[in-house]
Amino acid sequence: DVKVTQSSRYLVKRTGEKVFLECVQDMDHENMFWYRQDPGLGLRLIYFSYDVKMKEKGDIPEGYSVSREKKERFSLILESASTNQTSMYLCASSLGGFRQPQHFGDGTRLSIL
Amino acid sequence: QKEVEQDPGPLSVPEGAIVSLNCTYSNSAFQYFMWYRQYSRKGPELLMYTYSSGNKEDGRFTAQVDKSSKYISLFIRDSQPSDSATYLCAIGGANSKLTFGKGITLSVRP
Numbered sequence: 001d002v003k004v005t006q007s008s009r010y011l012v013k014r015t016g017e018k019v020f021l022e023c024v025q026d027m028d029h030e031n032m033f034w035y036r037q038d039p040g041l042g043l044r045l046i047y048f049s050y051d052v053k054m055k056e057k058g059d060i061p062e063g064y065s066v067s068r069e070k071k072e073r074f075s076l077i078l079e080s081a082s083t084n085q086t087s088m089y090l091c092a093s094s095l096g097g098f099r100q101p102q103h104f105g106d107g108t109r110l111s112i113l
Numbered sequence: 114q115k116e117v118e119q120d121p122g123p124l125s126v127p128e129g130a131i132v133s134l135n136c137t138y139s140n141s142a143f144q145y146f147m148w149y150r151q152y153s154r155k156g157p158e159l160l161m162y163t164y165s166s167g168n169k170e171d172g173r174f175t176a177q178v179d180k181s182s183k184y185i186s187l188f189i190r191d192s193q194p195s196d197s198a199t200y201l202c203a204i205g206g207a208n209s210k211l212t213f214g215k216g217i218t219l220s221v222r223p
Contacts, residue, residue, distance in 0.1 A: 004156070042215035043157075043201070058210075090156055098205050099145050099164070104156035 003027070004105035006091050012111045019078040021108050023091030029103075030096035032074035034058075034066060036087040037107070043090065049074055050096065081112045116140055117204050119214030127222050132189040136202035136214045139183065143212075146178050147203040148187045151216070157201055161187065192221045 007022035025032065033048040035058075045058030047066040055066050063085060067075045074093075078085055088109050092102040119136045126132055134148075145164050149157035161176040163169045169176045175188040185204070189196055202214040 040215070043213040045210065048210065092156075097207075098210055099207060101147055101159045101162050102203075102211060103159065104149075106154075106156045 004091055004093055004103055006089075006105040006108050008108050009106065010109050010111075012113060013078075013081050014113055015081060015083060017078075017081045017112075019081050019110070019112075021076040021078075021089055021091075021110070023074045023076070023093075023105060024072050025074075025091075025093040025103070026072065027093065027103070028071065029093035030071075031094045031100070031102075032068065033092040033094075033102060034064075034074065034076045035090045035092065036060070036085075037090055038087050046076065083112050086110060086112045117202065117212045117214045119202055120217055121215065122217035123220065124217060125220045125222060126192055128192060128194060130192050130221070132187075132192050132196070132219060132221075134187040134189075134200050134202075134217055134219070136185050136204070137183055138185070138204050138212075140204075140206065140209075141180075141183065142206045142209070143183075143204045144207055145205045145211075146176065146185050147205075147211070148174075148176055149201045149203060149213075151199045151201060153198075160200075192219075194221045194223050197221050 034046045049068040091105045094100040094102045148161040151157040166180045173190045177186040199216045201216040205211040
């Protein structure tokens with residue numbers, strides 16, 4: 001089974017802090033994704049990566065950056081956390097190409113105070 | 114028109130009922146259709162994946178795709194309390210990322 005592991009289930013940070021969310025997958029997948037999930041808004045894509053050191057903006061990249069130094073690891077960075085970034089963050093991975101289903105981690109619930 | 118629209122719910126049914134969950138989409142280039150199930154405080158898990166019109170069955174679950182109407186459905190037979198979760202449709206094309214519906218929360222009452 002594919003396993004996508006997110007480093008923290010719950011995280012509380014303060015406004016202005018730099019926040020790192022980590023994600024690791026164990027299936028040698030080419031693609032990795034970061035989403036945020038909010039009530040009434042569904043899943044929204046922040047960034048994705050289709051190869052090491054490659055990244056593409058999703059639908060809501062503002063205020064975020066990403067890093068993919070190794071194939072199995074994809075990090076989401078909140079450069080200067082703000083309260084409107086309080087959300088559930090979900091990481092996913094898939095084999096190459098867009099037709100492949102995505103496999104999700106269990107999410108990090110991030111609160112910015 | 115939004116690319117993928119899903120009935121907002123919530124939906125509550127008695128145990129044993131047949132459940133029908135639906136999504137519509139606007140882009141005729143979409144080719145891949147998925148249903149995810151998400152339990153509370155967990156990530157979405159893939160339930161069904163299909164790429165053609167017609168029905169695909171897996172146990173109590175049937176995924177139905179009607180490309181001419183741009184309409185997909187997930188049917189759950191003999192629903193159980195353990196089916197209580199949020200269900201998300203996800204639709205994509207060969208050269209486009211997946212687009213998710215907003216999800217519908219299903220509650221199956223014992």
